[in-house]
Amino acid sequence: MGQKSVDCSGGNLTEVPSDVPTDVQLLDLSNNLIQNITSVIEYNLTEIVTLDLSNNDLQSLQQRMFRNLRNLQSLDLSFNSIKTSDDDVFENLNLLSHLDLSWNNLTQIGADFLDGVSDLQVLNLSNNPIHEIHQDIFTDVSALRSLDLANTSYWILDDRIFGNLENLTDLNLQHNYITNISSFRSSFQDAISLRSLQLAFNNIENLTAYSFDHWSSLEELDLSHNWISSLEEHTFEGLQKLKTLKLDNNLLVYITLPVFSPLVSLRRLSLSEMAEMMYLGKQSFHGLKNLTYLNLSSNEKLGFLHEEIFHGLEEMKFLNLSHNNISHLSESTFPMPSNFSVDISGNNFECDCHLEWLVRKINSKSAQNRGTQFVNVENIFCKYLNKSVLPLQSLYNVSLQCQSTHASAAQVEIKFALGSSVRITCPFVDYPPPTITWITPHKLNLTVDLAHPISFLDHPSILDTRENGSYHIGHYWHNSDSYYPELEDRKDRIIILRDGSLYIDYFLRTDTGPYKCIIDSTQNMSTVLFLVWIDNDIFIEVKVMSLLVGFGCAASFFMLNLIQVFIMALARRCINQRRREAIAQFVDNFEKYRTAKLGSLKDNYNAQMARIRDTYRNRMDKLSDSYTNQMMRIREGASQIKEGTVPPSRHYPRQIPQSAEENTRL
Structure with a gap:
């Protein structure tokens, strides 16, 4: 049998009607002009379970004004004009579990404000100009599961204010003036059950390492619409259960480190509306094997995507790249499984040979059943000859051209000294190629995309590899005369530079062999073979130096022997027979005297x-x-x-x- 309800909403009532049945359980008095509710007590409506007084004209809350409503479980006082509140307002409401005081004019919350509601589970204080909350306000409401303090103009949180909320699962702190996570992180040390944390529309600028390590149970985190300009590699360390992360509308410029790798359970990630976002490195989403939804839309300065940026996202279902400034896309950028959808509409593509694969893809009927599926294709346009803007669907029979690019040599043989720093430049002429790939004798593949000027952020420059450059920081072997064969296993010893050249730091015996440089300009591909050997001239220098050292040692030994013989002969000449007899007699006399x-x-x-x-x-x-x-x-x-x-x-x-x-x- 359902609850007995009475609906008195929207009737311009100024007080509670006197004819409300005393056994009513659900009373809706919302959207009226009620200023006083003492009649609720007078009429002895003790059976009420749910009372809705939202959107009225209540001005204050008096002490024990709800004392007769002992069965009350849900009370909605939102959208009123409540400015003040006495202590013990909710005394005797032992069954109250939901209390909504949002959209009022409360400025202070006293220590005894929640006395008598020990079973309270949901509390909404949002959209009040609160400037003071007593530190003991939540002492007796340990059952609280949901707390909403959004838009309360609150920015200083006492360290002990949330200390008793062990069962808190949802916390909303949006639209406040919080500037630093560490300023209130200690307040929630005991919030071990927290699942959702809303921090959007605050003034957070920096996220340091281990900012969220207290909230290992967190599953949803909203940091959108803040002033965050950088992320550290361990910022999200400890959030192993996080499934949704929102970072929209912040001031991030680029992401090159695998900052999201600790989020092993993450399924939804949003990085949209970044006014300054220019670059995402190939390791940006490393480790997100369970990610299914990625939003990178409306980043007006994002013009380049590394071709390996989405590799490893095995569970991806939808990728939003719409309304960015992307001009080129590589086919290998999307190694996704079947049923994967991507939206690339609203970008600034160039109608050249780099888009041939995309034109074929969106116009091929067979492609609709497997592999990457592009959606919203009618809004994908490109600039043709820097003049007209054409939809990609209309370019199916149009020949898209690029300037020719080819290698200026087919095979090169070079030699390097052991222990030296090596830089090999791949020769090509005419139009700069979009990609250069190096393949080492040990099958190491290194690729750089030269089609976009910002792609260099993933690679060191020539200046970085010079003496005392930033690349050599921590390289103990640099400028050393010793030989370090153990460096063979270092992954950062062989790299590709921003200009497409290959750099080998500290050339080893194992680095010899054939190196391939592949120049790929979409329309044609050229390969240059480099045969790299050890420079034998250094061994001649070693032999000469060894001979010189050997001769020097032999000469020194001969001179020492000659000096010894000369000294012995001189000693024998200087000491005559008479002196020797006198010394012998003296020694004999001394021996007799001693005996x-x-x-x-x-x-x-x-x-x-x-x-x-x-x-x-x-x-x-x-x-x-x-x-x-x-x-x-x-x-x-x-x-x-x-x-x-x-x-x-x-x-x-x-x-x-x-x-x-x-x-x-x-």
């Missing part, structure tokens, strides 16, 4: 030890005799006492020695 002294010391030592032993024996004999005499007298005295000849006494009388000898013994 005599040692013998004397030994005899003296033995005599001293004999005297010490004799003295020791005499002392021990005297001590033994004295001890024996004393013991004899003690025994005699004891015998006399026992026989009664001497009176008993506590103490024995001191024995006075009879002679000097006895005194000495004692």
Whole structure:
């Protein structure tokens, strides 16, 4: 059985009608002129579950004004003129789960504003000129799941204000004055269930690394219409569950790093309406294997797309490239699976040979069932001979021409010294080709597109590779005299430069072999073969230097031996026979003197030890005799006492020695 409802909306009512049934459960009083709702209490409408008072003329909220509505679950007070609110307004509304106060004139939210609504799950405070929210406002509403603070002119968030919202899943902070993510990131450390975060239309300028690492559960993030000018490689680190990301209408100029690679679950990405966006590098969308929708439309300065930019987007279903400034597109740019759709309408294509593949594609009926499918083809135009603008559908039988491009040589043989920096230029004449591809002996493919002047952002310049250039930062082997064979595995050692030349940093033995340079101008293709060898002249220099060093070492050894012989001969000449005999006699005398002294010391030592032993024996004999005499007298005295000849006494009388000898013994 459904709820009993009463619809009083849009009746220009100034108060609640008195004839509303007391058992009503759904009461709609929206779009009236009601200024006071005390009659709701007076009429005792205690069974109301849903009350809609939106779009009326309520001015304030008084204390306990809804106290009788104990069954109320949903209350809509939006689009009124509420300026002030007392504490404990919603007391006794224990079942209230949805509260909408949007589009009012509230300026302050007190600490007790939400007392009594512990089961509140959805709160909308958007579009109020709030300049102060008490830090304890959400202390007792831990069940809150959705919070809308959009357009509240709020920009300072207290660190503790959202500390209790463990169940919060949706947070809307759009149209505020937030300038930095870190200013409120700590406020949501406990918002472990957050799924949707809306930050559009703020003043956010910078996104640093790990800006969102607190929100690992986040699935939707809207950062559109801000002032973001750059993204770091780890900006979105930690958002493994994110599925939708919006960055429209920011100030990004280019993206060259794989900044979105941490977003392994991302399915929808929007980068449209970027007034300054000029370039997207080939690694811009690296790692987005689950991406199905990509919006790159309405970027008026975006004129170039690297031919490998969309490689790896295995799940892509729709790509929007409309209303950009793209003039050329390569067929290899779209290696997408079947049922993949792309919109390239509203661009500035040139009607030349580079578009032949596209003309064939959009006019081929068989192409509609497989591979990339172009939509909105009736709005795809190109400039023909820089004059008229023609739809691509009308160019099916028109011959699209380009100036001829061909290589000026077929085969070149060059040599380089080991450890040197190598630059190989591919020779071609006439019209600059759209692409140059190098294939190394180890099957490494490197490609640069020269058709658009901004394509160089993916490649270093010649200046970058010169001594002390930015390319050599961290290259410990640069300008070193040692040989480093372990550099063979470094992927950044062999690169292609902006002008299409091949650069090999630190030439190794394994770098020798055939190198192919392929010049592709759509209408024709030329190949130049470079045979690269080690420069053997350096080995001749090494041999010469080795011989010189060897001769130098041999000469030094010979001179040292010669000097030694000369010194020995001079010593023998300077010391005559008489001096040698005198020295020998002195050494002999000294030896005799030493032997005599040692013998004397030994005899003296033995005599001293004999005297010490004799003295020791005499002392021990005297001590033994004295001890024996004393013991004899003690025994005699004891015998006399026992026989009664001497009176008993506590103490024995001191024995006075009879002679000097006895005194000495004692």
